[in-house]
Amino acid sequence: MKIHSILISYFFIIISSTYAQDKASKFHDEKGNFKILFPKSPEITKKTGDTDYGKITITSFNTEYKNGDNLSYNVSYIDYPKSFTDTLSVKNIYGLFNGAQTTNINSESIQLLGTFNLDILGHVGREFRWKDIDNKIMFRARFYLVDNRMYILSVRTQEKNNFNVGINQFLESFELIGVKPKVINQxxxxxxxxxxxxxxxxxxxxxxxxxxxxxxxxxxxxxxxxxxxxxxxxxxxxxxxxxxxxxxxxxxxxxxxxxxxxxxxxxxxxxxxxxxxxxxxxxxxxxxxxxxxxxxxxxxxxxxxxxxxxxxxxxxxxxxxxxxxxxxxxxxxxxxxxxxx
Incomplete structure (x- = not known):
């Protein structure tokens, strides 16, 4: 499946971005219909690009914690036309996720450690885990497609701090607001x-x-x-x-x-x-x-x-x-x- 250039640009942003943060707080974005536990209120950015389906905007929320267990915390979402997402099978959705990570994590020093399928309220998701061998950085990202909106959550940490509780505190604190559960066959x-x-x-x-x-x-x-x-x-x-x-x-x-x-x-x-x-x-x-x-x-x-x-x-x-x-x-x-x- 073709991966849009705007999504490719997004991955460059989250891998290279750095921001300041201090104490943890529950962040709520009404327009994005989600809540998540950021270390502090994130910096919000938007990027718009042309795709086969017209202009699509990525809204991103980013923080970094230089003195903590993890280097950065990120959430982004992209709204696709329903005419596109309504045609996707589960296999197609996984293909969309796979294409995004393989297109952007293409350095010889980046090693894919694992891929896991998951869901949120019955909506299809997939987690990827990578290791930057040269820089000793661990990277985890979760993708969810909720109706026509794709959410992407990510955490970067140093290899020595892998498995710290902050990674899961962030990823598992993500909750959808005003979204109906979807019945799936698990x-x-x-x-x-x-x-x-x-x-x-x-x-x-x-x-x-x-x-x-x-x-x-x-x-x-x-x-x-x-x-x-x-x-x-x-x-x-x-x-x-x-x-x-x-x-x-x-x-x-x-x-x-x-x-x-x-x-x-x-x-x-x-x-x-x-x-x-x-x-x-x-x-x-x-x-x-x-x-x-x-x-x-x-x-x-x-x-x-x-x-x-x-x-x-x-x-x-x-x-x-x-x-x-x-x-x-x-x-x-x-x-x-x-x-x-």
Whole structure:
């Protein structure tokens, strides 16, 4: 799908912009129909450009916090003609989001770390995470298409401050004002209800994505809670379900121990972490593997349990700091997991 030049210009603005800020405040833009927790009242700018659909204006709200955990916070919105957005399928909307980020994040030093599908009040959204390898900057952006309006939220932070609570405080404080919920068919919700149950400390985000594996194209369903309070014992609580196109345990030459060994190797390589320990675990007769990793040079401990059930790989994960390892919240999260299959 063609990406408009005005959207391309927008990304240049949010990546390079810098502003001053002090204390946090809830910002409300009536015309934009949203509220969000900015560190201070943002600077507002507008940019108009020509597209195939006439002139389109981007309204942007920007702040920077030089002495805080994050470098900048940004919200923008663009109103497209309804004659355009009414023709878009969910696949087309994802294509619009993808095109925007790939067109603008095109430096060889920028690495795409992950893409997650999400929604707000049933309206389609997608989150992208990048890393600027040369400058050691982490960048997260969320796109939402609400009727004919596209919202774009973004946060930049230094690599050493990644996973700080301020990122999620900002992104998750975003709320729509005067917008009706849209009924959608959330496959990941239906799937989780049939596969497992688990208790998160607070309401978890639900995401889904598609990936290629040695067994064919597979779907990943994720439930994720990232605490917003600094006094929480843990950094991330997560469960993910990898849905393979077939029951991999019945494929020729499949060996469970070998599969789990590969899971560990891929995790260590992908996260550039070091193995602390591994052991077999069992839940309701299902054999799995429990792994602990040292991440980010020993600053973070990751505990993960992985199980194979039919065509599903189910992984539970908690991130914490070494001094909080094996805390009650972590252990209660793992203990609350139950298979429903």
């Amino acid at each position: 496959k990941e919700v239906i799937k989780s209800q049939k596969i497992y149950k688990i208790k998160f400390p607070m309401k978890a985000e639900k995401r889904e994505m598609e990936t290629s594996t040695e067994y064919g194209k597979s779907n990943i369903y994720i439930e994720l809670y990232q605490p917003k309070l600094k006094n929480d014992d843990n950094l991330i609580y997560m469960i993910s379900v990898m849905e393979y196109p077939k029951d991999i345990t019945k494929t020729s030459g499949f060996k469970l121990d070998e599969y789990y060994s590969n899971v560990i190797k891929k995790a260590l390589l992908g996260r550039q972490s070091k193995l602390i320990s591994e052991k077999k675990v069992f839940i309701a007769g299902n054999e799995g593997i429990e792994v602990k990793e040292s991440f980010k040079g020993g600053l973070i401990v990751i505990k993960q349990k992985t199980f194979i059930k039919q065509n599903l790989q189910i992984s539970l994960q908690v991130m914490t700091i070494p001094s909080k390892d094996e805390n009650d919240s972590m252990n209660n999260f793992f203990k609350s997991f139950k298979f429903l299959l």
